[in-house]
Amino acid sequence: MSAAVAPIGIYEGLKTRVNPRQTGGASLSTTDSSIQGSIDATDVEKRLRSIEEKMEHLKPGGKDTWDKLEKLSSACWAVVTLLISVFVTGRIETALKERQLHLENVKDMQQLMQQLDKADAQSAMSYGLALGAHGRYAVEPMIQVLQSGIVDHREAAIAGLRAAAAIDEDFVCKQLTGVIQNRTRLYQMEVPESAAKLLGDLDCKDAARPLRDYVERLGRATPETAPFTQVPGSQGITQANIDDVKKQAQDSLTAVTQQ
């Protein structure tokens, strides 16, 4: 309340001081000068009021949103930095742990692989299953066992891949799909044949299209253009080989597409 009264007091004082200057010291009659003086005073009063209003606006007011945000930003930045560092560290740690796990798996599997290499059909089966228990890490070694073409180890490799799929089915399906999609004749005939069979056995739904494409490709293939190489120790790829793989792929396609 006093703040509202004070400017009027000042205004009164100013009025008496400002008046002569406003008139420019002109000679005005007492009556005129009193009227003139009152007009000038009102004008000046208005102007002063407006100045005061403007000054009032210029006075530093309360803190606005931006001020608050500015102060918060430093705190926010610290939190964001912390979160990012936690996230990145977590990712790095996970990657390192995964790599460590991979190495440990490889070490574990190395001995089993060496034993499998020398094993007869019966022992090979148990080594294959033990390897398959390593999940995704066993997939490539098992595919290589198939590729090596030792007759007594084929069942073991297939059993190993089935065991691996029990742990990491999506990964096994993806890798086996990669085998039938290969166009560089990387694998001998028994590898895609086994892969095609397993894709059906494991019910790899995503493999339906690759299987369909593979059946079509085999339908056009001849022994010279087959997408795989001959079985080791054989005299070459025969049309019967192509038909066998195609039949396997067709059976699996039927299995994965049926409702």
Added chain:
Amino acid sequence: MSLFRYLPRLRFLGCAVLICFVKAGGQEPQLCTQINLVTGYKIVLDDIKFSSGSASEQDKQLMNLLNFQLRSRLESFDDEATVRYHLIRCNGRLPEGEASFPPLTMTGLVNRDVVLEIWGEIFGPAQGTQRVFLNYVMMPLSSGSVSPFLQRTYTPKAGSSPDEIVEWLANLNELSAYARIARAVRLLALKGPTGYDSAKADFETASSDLHRAFAPNPTASQKELLTFVSKRKCEVLQDARTNSEYKGPLRLLPDTILKRECTGGNL
């Protein structure tokens, strides 16, 4: 005091256990990776256990001798290199009958052109003679109507010494007859009409050898095998006369001979 008394016995037992472990660890692998390295029609010779037992040094020497003699004989059968047999010795391998040949294994062996696998055991000598048990598997017959597995027992009239038994085994016509049947079937599957001449010759020789081997009273499974051979040969002869892909001499086979071959006259 009593512990010292038993010490030599304990030491002996310890040694025996150690020897058992060494022996078990030192067993040769039963894998036969050579199948993958040789191209052509293969005969797999597994272990034949002589009376002294498979692991003994004498048995190994006898198997080496048999391997050598059998290879010499089998590889001398054919002039043409493409149809020649290759004998693959699978050291330490002794299948346990049909159970050792699941479908995938059988298909794998057929794809590798393994036509015959043999293993067995020799008992005796008792009263001057030995009994020989041999197991045969004719791989390419696995997809046909006749069983690819055959078990045979022989009492060779040859002398009873191991060397004589080895020589008798190496010259066993029945063994080569099975190999011929299996090769003919595989050849037809691989080459079709272009293999007719060779297949016909194989069927004919095998049929003749088996008739002699199974005489005078062939068993039901033996009769079945003979009928199968005769039937396949007849199919070859009939198709050769009409198939445009075949250009060999069987095209001109007279009706009378064809009729004789296909009405069981050769049985």
